[in-house]
Amino acid sequence: MYKLLKQEGRAKRAEVVTVHGTIQTPVFMNVGTVAAIKGAVSTADLEEIGTQVELSNTYHLHVRTGDETIKKLGGLHKFMSWNKPILTDSGGFQVFSLAGLRKIKEEGVYFNSHIDGRKIFMGPEESMRIQSNLASTIAMAFDECPSSKAERQYVVNSVERTTRWLERCKKEMNRLNALEDTINKNQMLFAINQGAIFSDIRIEHAKRISEMDLDGYAIGGLAVGETHEEMYHILEETVPHLPKDKPTYLMGVGTPANILEGVERGVDFFDCVYPTRNGRHGHLYTNHGKINLFNAKYELDQKPIEEGCGCPACRRYSRAYIRHLLKAKEMLGMRLCVLHNLYFYNTMMTEIRDALDAGNFAAYKKSKLEGMESGES
RNA sequence: GGAUGGGUAUGCCUAGCGGCGAGGGCAGCGGACUGUAAAUCCGUCACAAAGAAACAGCGCAGGUUCGAGUCCUGCCCCAUCCA
Numbered sequence: 001m002y003k004l005l006k007q008e009g010r011a012k013r014a015e016v017v018t019v020h021g022t023i024q025t026p027v028f029m030n031v032g033t034v035a036a037i038k039g040a041v042s043t044a045d046l047e048e049i050g051t052q053v054e055l056s057n058t059y060h061l062h063v064r065t066g067d068e069t070i071k072k073l074g075g076l077h078k079f080m081s082w083n084k085p086i087l088t089d090s091g092g093f094q095v096f097s098l099a100g101l102r103k104i105k106e107e108g109v110y111f112n113s114h115i116d117g118r119k120i121f122m123g124p125e126e127s128m129r130i131q132s133n134l135a136s137t138i139a140m141a142f143d144e145c146p147s148s149k150a151e152r153q154y155v156v157n158s159v160e161r162t163t164r165w166l167e168r169c170k171k172e173m174n175r176l177n178a179l180e181d182t183i184n185k186n187q188m189l190f191a192i193n194q195g196a197i198f199s200d201i202r203i204e205h206a207k208r209i210s211e212m213d214l215d216g217y218a219i220g221g222l223a224v225g226e227t228h229e230e231m232y233h234i235l236e237e238t239v240p241h242l243p244k245d246k247p248t249y250l251m252g253v254g255t256p257a258n259i260l261e262g263v264e265r266g267v268d269f270f271d272c273v274y275p276t277r278n279g280r281h282g283h284l285y286t287n288h289g290k291i292n293l294f295n296a297k298y299e300l301d302q303k304p305i306e307e308g309c310g311c312p313a314c315r316r317y318s319r320a321y322i323r324h325l326l327k328a329k330e331m332l333g334m335r336l337c338v339l340h341n342l343y344f345y346n347t348m349m350t351e352i353r354d355a356l357d358a359g360n361f362a363a364y365k366k367s368k369l370e371g372m373e374s375g376e377s
Numbered sequence: 378g379g380a381u382g383g384g385u386a387u388g389c390c391u392a393g394c395g396g397c398g399a400g401g402g403c404a405g406c407g408g409a410c411u412g413u414a415a416a417u418c419c420g421u422c423a424c425a426a427a428g429a430a431a432c433a434g435c436g437c438a439g440g441u442u443c444g445a446g447u448c449c450u451g452c453c454c455c456a457u458c459c460a
Contacts (some may be wrong), residue, residue, distance in 0.1 A: 033413050034415055040416095055412075114414040138446085140412075155432045192412090223411040252412040273413045280416050281409090296406070367435095 013356035039338030075135030275341035
């Protein structure tokens with residue numbers, strides 16, 4: 001259930017009630033693709049750094065360790081000891097990211113496992129069954145994410161197929177939720193809008209899927225090569241055609257600036273690998289811009305990553321020490337960096353919600369962006 | 378003193394066995410990463426350089442050869458073993 005609390009322009013402050021608790025939006029979901037936040041971050045850590053929703057992946061958990069196994073173990077929540085909401089991506093993005101290892105057909109997608117090469121078939125029904133076995137809070141529809149550089153006719157055909165797949169997803173999810181041995185009988189299903197950078201295709205698709213009454217609506221296929229301007233333009237064109245009484249989710253996005261721009265254009269949910277991956281690579285987010293702790297200039301820097309930051313890394317350790325850990329390839333180095341970055345993202349979302357509550361999001365956004373662009377770190 | 382194996386570029390390790398203006402790795406330095414095939418990947422890492430020509434370089438000095446890290450001689454170092 002989606003409850004709009006406050007609105008400033010198109011930016012929305014809302015909450016989404018789920019069986020695993022209420023999600024305050026706008027929210028950034030912390031990505032743990034294989035039911036693990038890369039960088040040795042535990043679910044206990046997630047609680048400490050203010051994570052509301054964890055995100056895992058259908059394809060990756062299907063190939064290892066297997067959704068049937070996870071079902072036997074009581075579902076994802078019990079498996080990874082996390083009782084707050086979990087969103088599972090459908091495997092649709094792997095149709096894009098594993099492009100060299102798959103073949104798309106009307107019935108679904110034939111993958112060669114990136115682990116051992118064995119043949120895997122995943123269509124809408126399979127994706128729903130896997131996600132039902134995982135028993136996530138929110139399942140994503142199985143879609144195709146076309147390249148931002150795809151030809152118009154390819155995108156038209158692809159989006160039509162994604163719509164047909166959505167019908168199959170919805171039907172299968174309804175069936176699964178009614179089954180006796182389904183762990184989460186209230187599993188929500190979000191649709192995904194596609195259309196590359198063609199506004200008219202996006203709008204047409206948005207209207208189509210809006211009529212189908214899903215629990216939420218995502219915009220996929222952005223931040224895959226197009227410019228920021230194109231992405232923001234697509235959001236402006238598309239979001240108004242999605243249901244106002246359902247959450248909007250911008251998939252895979254993005255930088256702190258992308259998120260601020262997304263919120264301004266009405267997006268409620270975000271996720272991105274940036275804070276985790278960049279953290280592992282020593283790139284840290286601060287209110288004064290990004291820093292690369294591998295750089296020699298931090299060798300003798302005794303300041304925390306960010307002055308005044310309340311994360312587990314900044315409360316206790318210096319840049320010089322964390323840089324040392326990174327250079328020594330000690331796991332703790334990556335872990336502290338990932339914790340800092342996720343804390344930065346989670347805290348920024350809290351600030352965004354506070355600003356929306358207070359009715360000064362526009363001012364907050366402006367000062368946040370100016371700070372990050374100053375690059376004084 | 379004897380035997381054997383070695384000394385390869387900016388710091389370390391290493392490929393090379395007659396066409397080498399010398400390949401690779403580590404370390405260093407820098408960059409990239411957007412629903413994670415990513416603790417990954419890319420660049421740079423002797424001099425010079427727009428390009429061309431010429432010149433330097435494999436412990437040192439000679440030699441053989443059209444041509445020498447590569448073969449030969451002597452020397453200097455290092456390692457291991459034997460006295």
